[in-house]
């Protein structure tokens with residue numbers, strides 16, 4: 001759980017220091033006051049990247065040379081301080097006074113998710129977002145996943161480099177051993193995770209979207225082949241297009257309603273509800289599997305939703321044992337949420353409200 005945060009030079013925030021309620025904290029402010037920037041800074045601490053910009057350099061406050069985010073975390077290992085500082089194109093971090101070897105060190109003790117006005121893109125866009133969210137979940141319930149995933153990525157980039165430089169086919173096959181060994185484990189752990197997740201998702205989606213809503217997992221290569229056979233089968237296309245077309249890096253999750261892809265038949269508001277059901281089902285599933293509870297951020301939850309859907313969403317959120325950080329333009333936007341502490345934000349300055 002995140003008990004406090006200090007942010008320097010992040011977007012419009014020159015300096016901010018906030019203590020969070022263990023249950024729920026509300027952030028209220030006008031458009032462009034800095035609400036999303038605060039959530040983005042917190043997200044950066046737990047994921048090592050932003051949810052709305054691919055380039056960390058863009059997050060620095062205009063005219064400054066670095067940004068810094070430092071959090072105080074209540075974890076099963078006690079109270080820990082974690083921080084990230086980005087300067088000259090590099091991000092460096094620390095946890096409990098030690099340098100970190102990767103963002104996973106902080107992510108492990110700060111499970112963090114967000115439902116923001118752009119969350120519908122999980123349903124609408126290509127597979128990368130769904131795969132990233134699935135992998136975030138697998139990592140939090142199966143720690144060995146990270147090692148296999150890194151090994152797979154390394155082997156994949158070697159194979160792709162060999163394809164780009166037109167190495168002989170036998171040499172490319174020789175490099176596939178690690179790709180196959182790690183890829184099979186990545187697939188096994190993802191598949192286990194989706195099986196655990198499905199009942200939670202179906203129950204939540206039935207309440208938030210409608211009956212007969214489910215997810216299926218696609219592993220990234222044809223069902224009739226094992227991974228080695230699939231790579232061999234794909235070699236002429238891979239050589240021609242100089243990249244690997246099959247494998248766990250092409251895995252996806254499909255959202256289905258009555259057996260057909262949800263993307264083709266739901267409105268923007270329903271897409272948001274479906275994506276929220278997925279994220280909330282992850283939080284519920286992680287709790288059921290004994291993982292560390294997640295801090296959930298809600299950025300302007302009322303955006304795109306009618307009163308009925310907003311009510312259903314807030315009710316579902318209230319049942320999940322997460323710490324909540326919620327933003328809203330108006331005090332009334334927080335109605336229906338049992339807020340423990342409130343801040344008002346104006347031009348990047350956060351003040352506690354009494």
Ligand SMILES: Nc1ncnc2c1ncn2[C@@H]1O[C@H](COP(=O)(O)OP(=O)(O)OP(=O)(O)O)[C@@H](O)[C@H]1O
Nearest residue numbers: 011012031032033034035036037058059060061062
């Ligand atoms: N790198 C940056 N340096 C300085 N200011 C920035 C930077 N990036 C964005 N801003 C400014 O930060 C301000 C706050 O943006 P933010 O998205 O946090 O607002 P918000 O309170 O969430 O608003 P809304 O309610 O409209 O979503 C905007 O005016 C934006 O122009």
